[in-house]
Amino acid sequence: MVLEKMVAEKKIIEKIDEWTRIPSFDSYMLNMMKLEYVDFDRHILRMSIIVPEKFCNQMLTLHGGIMTTLIDIVSTIVVTTYDIDNLVPGWSVDMSMSFSTPILKGDKILIESHLYKIGKSLAFTESTIYDSNSQVCSLVFCKGLVLV
Template sequence: MSAELQQVQKVWERTRSNSPIYEFLLSEVDIYEAEPGVVRARLQVTARQLNSKGTLHGSFSATVTDWAGGLAIASCGLDATGVSTDIHVNYLSTAKEGDSLEIESRANKVGKSLAFTTVTISKKTESELTVVAQGSHTKYVRTR
């Protein structure tokens, strides 16, 4: 296991125990890869992530953007991943119960006080990935 993945797992375990919403929505997530500034995870969609129409809830994609952006920051060696100053999500497709999601987050820049991240949530089919949502997230961090 890489040092970055160990760091991300450590931050995730601490975060999930202090965040009921993350535990509720992401308890089954598999964080399988991390390198400096990049984290990859997968998750099978369950009923708890769906809206009243039976498709992936928009708030779930926003929560994943928040969560995964923080973990991308953690992959850069930070224990404290900051607080949100801006979050934006583009909803491009949808997913339903049983679909397999691939989540990739990137810390595009981690500065002295702000970190900028992007998150892509894709639905995996037999032959391809279809982007479901893309998010951008800015967090206030203190790196000193």
């Protein structure tokens, strides 16, 4: 089921807003990270963030744990686009992440997550983080997000 683009965008923004109000780690991180919605088209969600110093390691590059959390949150949101009114995602089963290029403090990054398969109980995503020069910085395969 592919949502009409404008309807989907509105529902995604509403879903993100709803999640920011539910007391949980995800809502804490969503509020703290200030993720911005960029675009959605055919199960590909794009969100962005300007990297603050508090998310960096001692070398002033984005911490790998923060990158993993960003991907986990954005890939969870894209899974819900399959049936945004009824689908409740559970938890990630397996994530394989490769870091290729450091992301510097103050850089605006783009997180792109693609829902490429959904089954009865698992969803599969592929996500990429790009720097402000559109260079791939991280590639992630989520081999299963449990659907509740």
